[in-house]
Amino acid sequence: MKITNNIVIEKAHELGFELIGFTRADILEDETAKLKQWLSNGYHASMDYMARNTEKRNDVKNILPNAQSVISLAINYNTNYQYSNKEDSGKVSRYAWGKDYHLVIWEKLELLEEYLKAIDPTFECFSYVDTGPVMDKAWAVRAGIGWLGKHTNVINRNYGSWIFLATIITNREFEYNELELDLCGTCTACIDACPTKAIVNEYQVDANKCISFLTIENKNEIPGEFKNQFDNWLFGCDICQDVCPWNKKFSVYTNIKEFEPAGNKEIALNQILEMNPEEFKKRFETSSIKRAKLNGLKRNALFLKNNILKGASGSL
Ligand code: SF4
Numbered sequence: 001m002k003i004t005n006n007i008v009i010e011k012a013h014e015l016g017f018e019l020i021g022f023t024r025a026d027i028l029e030d031e032t033a034k035l036k037q038w039l040s041n042g043y044h045a046s047m048d049y050m051a052r053n054t055e056k057r058n059d060v061k062n063i064l065p066n067a068q069s070v071i072s073l074a075i076n077y078n079t080n081y082q083y084s085n086k087e088d089s090g091k092v093s094r095y096a097w098g099k100d101y102h103l104v105i106w107e108k109l110e111l112l113e114e115y116l117k118a119i120d121p122t123f124e125c126f127s128y129v130d131t132g133p134v135m136d137k138a139w140a141v142r143a144g145i146g147w148l149g150k151h152t153n154v155i156n157r158n159y160g161s162w163i164f165l166a167t168i169i170t171n172r173e174f175e176y177n178e179l180e181l182d183l184c185g186t187c188t189a190c191i192d193a194c195p196t197k198a199i200v201n202e203y204q205v206d207a208n209k210c211i212s213f214l215t216i217e218n219k220n221e222i223p224g225e226f227k228n229q230f231d232n233w234l235f236g237c238d239i240c241q242d243v244c245p246w247n248k249k250f251s252v253y254t255n256i257k258e259f260e261p262a263g264n265k266e267i268a269l270n271q272i273l274e275m276n277p278e279e280f281k282k283r284f285e286t287s288s289i290k291r292a293k294l295n296g297l298k299r300n301a302l303f304l305k306n307n308i309l310k311g312a313s314g315s316l
């Protein structure tokens, strides 16, 4: 049986994906040019993997030679919880409050793939969740899921930007979606609110200055120039998304229980500083927080703690 848009959409909805878009598996010419410019500016900091496999990012036929389409899927992870903003606790980015989204989404993608292959055994695909040499944001934009906000996250007009993206490259043709308009307009709220001025231009984030990079992927010390600018972010940073009118306007909450906070919304800094490797492994085994490694978390906690102490003394 032929796999149609509706067959994919119905099953994906049943599995919990809110948004599903389809686009032709064309070469990402403009997006690759922008990526190369971003890399040549050094805005990727130490994320050298971003400079690898450019030919696969540019053309998905280097991943699946007979690729015809790309299906982009999005899943809402917004939950109805707020921070308590205790000074001696560090904040965790909303995306890492619950179970690691890779685990949750991979499971759903596997079920979707199995379902589609059972309908048509000649259906071929490669699926990605925020890993691998695939420009998931570019595909989401091309598939009409949303537009790329000036903070460089994809925004959907009904869900805002609290969405995880998944990408399926396939050998089947579908009907394709229209592009969404860029609805940022004259707004600059994210650029104005970024405490480290990491959004260096509209649609360009310099990772060297971004709290999200500095607290997660970064393997070095946090540069002293950022002292007192972290607003107690221990793992990641959501400021540019928190201030976005599209997130303020829409408060659609997810039904997916695994995205509810699992005790990791805020973490006492002393708890991190006293944590041993076994405790770290046990506590963050199924959490995205493990990506920062224990050393990284301790570095972040110490950085925040020193900020508090120095803020209190007013002289250090
Ligand atoms: S995540 Fe935080 S530091 Fe990075 S661009 Fe957004 S507001 Fe700035």
Ligand code: SF4
Pocket: 149, 150, 151, 152, 183, 184, 185, 187, 188, 189, 190, 191, 240, 243, 244, 245, 246
């Ligand atoms: S805060 Fe404004 S400029 Fe930034 S992404 Fe949202 S709508 Fe666009």
